Structures are given as C-alpha cells and as structure tokens.
Amino acid sequence: MIDVRRLIELLQEANREGQAGGLNLVLKHAVMQNNTSAFEYTGFQANIRSIQDFYAANMQMLLEKNYQALFFSERQILTKVKNEIPSFFSRDSQVENCLVGTGSYIEGTVTHSVIFRNVLINRRARISDSVIMQGSRIGAGTVIEHAILDKSVVIGPNLKLIGTAEQPLVIGKGQHVYQQKEVVTQ
Numbered sequence: 001m002i003d004v005r006r007l008i009e010l011l012q013e014a015n016r017e018g019q020a021g022g023l024n025l026v027l028k029h030a031v032m033q034n035n036t037s038a039f040e041y042t043g044f045q046a047n048i049r050s051i052q053d054f055y056a057a058n059m060q061m062l063l064e065k066n067y068q069a070l071f072f073s074e075r076q077i078l079t080k081v082k083n084e085i086p087s088f089f090s091r092d093s094q095v096e097n098c099l100v101g102t103g104s105y106i107e108g109t110v111t112h113s114v115i116f117r118n119v120l121i122n123r124r125a126r127i128s129d130s131v132i133m134q135g136s137r138i139g140a141g142t143v144i145e146h147a148i149l150d151k152s153v154v155i156g157p158n159l160k161l162i163g164t165a166e167q168p169l170v171i172g173k174g175q176h177v178y179q180q181k182e183v184v185t186q
Contacts (some may be wrong), residue, residue, distance in 0.1 A: 006030075043069035055148055058114045058131045062097055073152045082117060092123060101134070108138070122157070129165065147171065159183065 014026050020107030044066040046057035060066050084103040089095060094109040101117035108125030115121075116133045122140040132148045135179070138144065146163035149171045155161065156178035163169030169183075177183060 043073050051148065051168065051170055052166065054145075055131065055165070059112070059165075061099060061114060061131065062112060067099070084117065090123070093121075108140075116151075128170075150174070153177075 007026075010026050010030055013024070036038075043159065044060070046060060048057055061070070062126050082102065087100050087102060087104040090107040093106045095106060096111045098110050098113050098115060100106070100110075100115045101119070103118040104115055104120070106115075106119075106121045107123040107160065108121045108127065109123060110127045111129075113127050113130045113132065115127075116131075118135050119132050120137045121127060121132075122142075123139060124141045125138045125143070127138065127144045128146075130144050130149070131166075132138070132149045133151045133153070134143075135152040136149045137154045139155055139159065141158040142155050142161070143159070144155070146165055146167075147161050147169040149155070150173040152174045153171045154176040155171070156176075159167050159177065159180055161171070161177075161183055169170045171177060
C-alpha cells in the first residue's frame with residue numbers, strides 16, 4: 001500500500017525528472033518497485049475538498065446504487081466495530097430515504113438525510129436534506145433543512161436552521177444552540 005505522502009513524493013519526483021505519462025505511469029512504476037498489487041475500483045467515490053463537496057457526497061450516498069456500490073461490493077470496507085443497540089423509531093416518527101446509524105432515537109420526521117450513530121431527534125422535529133453527526137441532539141419542534149451538524153451538537157426546541165444545497169448551514173462540533181439569534185449563517 002502507498003500512503004498519500006509517498007504518492008505525492010512519487011508524483012513530484014516524476015515531475016522533476018520530466019517524466020511524461022502522469023499518474024497512471026507513476027502508479028505503474030510504484031506498483032512494480034514496491035512489490036505491490038493493484039486493483040481497479042469502479043464503484044462510487046467522491047473527492048471532498050470543501051464543505052459543499054462533503055455535503056454533496058453524503059447526499060449522493062442516499063442513492064441506492066451508490067450505497068450498494070460502496071458497502072456491498074466484493075472488496076469490503078472495514079471500520080472500527082461499534083456494537084450498539086439498534087436505532088429506535090417511535091410510532092409517530094416518519095423516516096424516508098435516510099441512512100441512520102445505530103443507537104439513534106427518532107421521534108420526529110426525517111427525510112433525505114444521513115444520520116450518524118447515537119443521534120436524538122425529538123418529537124415534532126423535522127429534518128430534511130441534512131447530515132447530522134454522531135451524538136447530536138435535536139429539540140422538539142425544531143426544523144433543520146440543508147444543514148451539517150458536526151459531532152455532539154445540541155439544538156434547542158422550536159428553532160429553524162435552514163441552509164441551501166449550494167450553501168449548507170454548518171454547526172460546528174460540540175456547539176449548543178438554544179435561541180434563534182445564535183444561528184449564524186455563512
């Protein structure tokens with residue numbers, strides 16, 4: 001395996017030496033020199049260089065073909081095991097076209113969103129087109145649209161956090177928002 005730093009070094013070396021052929025040639029030489037194997041990956045992938053890219057990539061994961069390509073291909077993605085309780089969906093909850101991590105507790109309405117592990121969404125809350133990261137808490141009656149909430153964010157009741165697909169509203173890690181005036185748009 002070649003880590004990113006080594007790959008950058010190889011590309012810079014090839015550039016200094018005036019080698020034509022670009023990335024494909026550099027990778028071919030690196031595989032041969034390092035006794036490494038290679039395989040072609042043709043499934044879902046996304047380059048993330050900005051908040052908008054991160055948001056778009058998460059929304060693309062909601063497409064069945066992308067989800068299947070990434071998580072159910074021949075080459076498994078191995079992550080840290082987090083054995084937790086299943087997510088709970090109350091009788092009044094409505095969840096449609098979402099990815100929901102384990103340990104979440106959902107009483108509200110969630111559509112077209114990615115919900116990480118251990119997220120609490122209280123009754124009458126409405127979440128759409130958003131990414132809610134691990135350990136976040138959403139108060140009753142709150143509306144969130146086109147937003148990214150980082151880890152352990154707490155949002156009070158009856159607030160409106162609304163961004164756009166082009167400019168998602170971002171609430172930073174560990175922030176607590178209890179009043180509408182605390183919601184700062186970019």
